[in-house]
Amino acid sequence: MTAPPEPAAVSLKPARPRWRETLGLLARNPTAAVSAVLLLAIVLIAVFDETLAPQGPNEISVGDRLQSPSWAHPFGTDDLGRDILSRVILGAGVSLRVGFLAVGIALVIGTVIGLLAGFYGRWVDDVLMRIMDMLFAFPAVLLAIAVLAVRGAGSGNTALAIGIVYIPVFARVTRASVLGVREEVYVRASRSVGASDLRLLTRHVLPNAAPPIIVQTSISLAFAVLAEAALSFLGLGTQPPNPSWGLMLAEGRGFIDLAWWLAFFPGMAIFLTVLCFNLLGDGLRDVLDPKQRTLMAGGGR
Amino acid sequence: MSGGDVLVSARGLEVHFPIGGGFRRKPAGVLRAVDGVDLDIVRGETLGLVGESGCGKSTLGNALLRLVPTTGGTLTFDGTDLTGLQGRRLKELRRRAGMVFQDPFASLDPRRTVAQTVSEPLEVHGLRTGRDKATRVAELLELVGLDPGVAGRYPHEFSGGQRQRVGIARALAGEPDFLVCDEAIASLDVSVQAQVLNLLRRLQRQLGLTLLFISHDLSAVRHISDRIAVMYLGRVVEIGPAEAVGTDPQMPYTQALLSAVPLPHPKLERERKRIVLTGDVPSPAAVPSGCRFRTRCPYVFEPCDDVDPALQPVGAPGQQAACHLHGVVGTPATTPEGVTATP
Numbered sequence: 262m263t264a265p266p267e268p269a270a271v272s273l274k275p276a277r278p279r280w281r282e283t284l285g286l287l288a289r290n291p292t293a294a295v296s297a298v299l300l301l302a303i304v305l306i307a308v309f310d311e312t313l314a315p316q317g318p319n320e321i322s323v324g325d326r327l328q329s330p331s332w333a334h335p336f337g338t339d340d341l342g343r344d345i346l347s348r349v350i351l352g353a354g355v356s357l358r359v360g361f362l363a364v365g366i367a368l369v370i371g372t373v374i375g376l377l378a379g380f381y382g383r384w385v386d387d388v389l390m391r392i393m394d395m396l397f398a399f400p401a402v403l404l405a406i407a408v409l410a411v412r413g414a415g416s417g418n419t420a421l422a423i424g425i426v427y428i429p430v431f432a433r434v435t436r437a438s439v440l441g442v443r444e445e446v447y448v449r450a451s452r453s454v455g456a457s458d459l460r461l462l463t464r465h466v467l468p469n470a471a472p473p474i475i476v477q478t479s480i481s482l483a484f485a486v487l488a489e490a491a492l493s494f495l496g497l498g499t500q501p502p503n504p505s506w507g508l509m510l511a512e513g514r515g516f517i518d519l520a521w522w523l524a525f526f527p528g529m530a531i532f533l534t535v536l537c538f539n540l541l542g543d544g545l546r547d548v549l550d551p552k553q554r555t556l557m558a559g560g561g562r
Numbered sequence: 563m564s565g566g567d568v569l570v571s572a573r574g575l576e577v578h579f580p581i582g583g584g585f586r587r588k589p590a591g592v593l594r595a596v597d598g599v600d601l602d603i604v605r606g607e608t609l610g611l612v613g614e615s616g617c618g619k620s621t622l623g624n625a626l627l628r629l630v631p632t633t634g635g636t637l638t639f640d641g642t643d644l645t646g647l648q649g650r651r652l653k654e655l656r657r658r659a660g661m662v663f664q665d666p667f668a669s670l671d672p673r674r675t676v677a678q679t680v681s682e683p684l685e686v687h688g689l690r691t692g693r694d695k696a697t698r699v700a701e702l703l704e705l706v707g708l709d710p711g712v713a714g715r716y717p718h719e720f721s722g723g724q725r726q727r728v729g730i731a732r733a734l735a736g737e738p739d740f741l742v743c744d745e746a747i748a749s750l751d752v753s754v755q756a757q758v759l760n761l762l763r764r765l766q767r768q769l770g771l772t773l774l775f776i777s778h779d780l781s782a783v784r785h786i787s788d789r790i791a792v793m794y795l796g797r798v799v800e801i802g803p804a805e806a807v808g809t810d811p812q813m814p815y816t817q818a819l820l821s822a823v824p825l826p827h828p829k830l831e832r833e834r835k836r837i838v839l840t841g842d843v844p845s846p847a848a849v850p851s852g853c854r855f856r857t858r859c860p861y862v863f864e865p866c867d868d869v870d871p872a873l874q875p876v877g878a879p880g881q882q883a884a885c886h887l888h889g890v891v892g893t894p895a896t897t898p899e900g901v902t903a904t905p
Contacts, residue, residue, distance in 0.1 A: 449663075450670075454733070
């Protein structure tokens with residue numbers, strides 16, 4: 262083929278990476294930005310829990326039982342004289358680990374199933390989505406209890422149980438998004454130059470179908486933290502004496518009229534984390550929507 | 563046919579889609595998008611394919627690249643049978659045959675840069691890597707009249723005409739012999755249409771491409787094509803040299819199409835006689851028996867109901883039309899075998 266004799270190589274890298282634009286837009290949404298910062302703080306607390314906690318979570322001091330919040334114990338102490346602040350800090354690690362692990366499991370498996378079902382359609386879609394419907398038809402807590410009954414309690418199994426419950430959610434969200442993207446002309450255009458199905462799925466379909474999945478991830482993290490709390494509350498998740506927000510809530514319930522702080526602070530921790538994940542999810546939804554995005558980017562330039 | 567070396571050849575090509583149906587449910591009917599097309603595209607020529615919306619011209623273009631499955635007939639590309647082609651050989655076909663799409667706002671992946679889009683064929687076919695790839699992308703962008711400096715930008719930063727140039731660069735990246743332009747200028751501004759049309763013409767000469775130019779715009783097609791094929795309801799009803807089809811059409815449908823084109827000269831324009839067709843195009847799910855144009859044809863007569871007309875040589879050398887006005891040739895509607903009858 263003849264071509265102009267000017268072999269000036271060009272940079273194949275984008276001038277301005279798209280994720281940086283996304284972050285920039287997110288920073289301009291105050292609610293989402295505050296949520297993101299708070300979540301980052303919670304994650305940091307969870308990572309450095311041992312160093313941050315003023316006391317060991319299981320240090321019993323019978324003389325300091327049921328102390329109300331004070332300078333020595335900002336969140337008070339429980340019926341065994343354990344420092345609630347320390348237990349909330351260490352509980353963050355447990356709650357978030359289970360949450361991220363559970364959503365990770367659901368995200369990976371659910372997205373793959375949704376991609377295949379949405380892209381190939383026909384019997385692949387029918388078979389995969391009917392299996393998802395079966396999974397979805399079980400009440401979530403019942404399904405988690407069944408998994409935990411088979412595999413035994415513990416935070417790893419709790420994550421697995423919650424993850425399995427959320428697989429159909431991700432499969433459905435992904436499939437719905439893929440159904441729209443696979444009809445796009447640019448997918449057919451890529452096929453017309455010889456791209457394989459794998460390439461179409463990974464380079465074109467998944468990136469363009471991703472926004473609702475990202476939003477779903479954020480919102481599911483909130484639900485997963487709640488689910489862990491619920492299962493621990495029922496005695497199926499984290500086992501005592503390990504601290505977990507849900508477990509502390511359950512333990513504090515018996516003292517609610519005597520010492521409100523036992524249940525209040527872990528409850529607030531759950532509330533704040535879940536709220537932040539939800540608000541971040543809302544912010545991401547706005548930022549990742551192409552129409553909104555153009556509007557916002559246009560206004561900023 | 564008009565001699566020369568045939569690159570793409572279709573015989574009785576059919577693309578039928580089931581209507582409705584699904585898991586354990588039978589389809590409610592059949593949509594005959596392409597219904598028995600005979601077409602030869604000669605190496606190095608530009609063949610214009612015209613017809614109104616829904617006549618199957620885009621489906622035919624897609625079928626030539628195996629982007630939709632064919633349900634009947636034969637299709638060859640440079641001597642290779644395309645029906646049932648799979649894997650490596652299908653991939654090679656898609657390197658040798660490119661496609662330019664109608665809407666440049668939809669045909670470029672919004673999340674990939676111009677360079678990523680244009681270099682996709684190079685990656686898929688393993689043609690260039692590393693620095694060579696970047697050089698080749700720059701070459702291609704220059705070839706279609708774009709500044710190679712824009713390679714790192716995203717599609718939303720470009721105008722429609724520029725995007726269409728990116729689409730053309732992508733189609734040319736694999737060094738194809740054959741290019742299908744599916745309404746490639748229809749969604750562009752009129753001033754840009756001419757630029758892109760001229761670009762395609764220049765590239766066709768420069769690279770020795772064979773071009774299938776699909777359009778509903780007869781005047782654009784006459785401007786660029788060596789030969790013109792006219793489609794109606796899934797069938798090629800007239801084909802011939804652009805000059806002959808454009809000035810002396812032999813099929814009533816082509817005559818009607820041509821009479822709808824405004825003339826540039828005011829005096830001629832005032833005297834222009836319009837043939838206005840009555841009724842709508844029948845649904846491709848319920849194709850009329852016999853001649854498929856008979857429900858709207860002003861000259862309809864007795865054999866049109868029963869005999870499906872075949873293409874027969876009429877008018878200028880190389881011109882063919884499927885119409886009983888030039889002698890009843892074709893397949894009677896009731897019997898499956900091809901029969902030649904005389905009036």
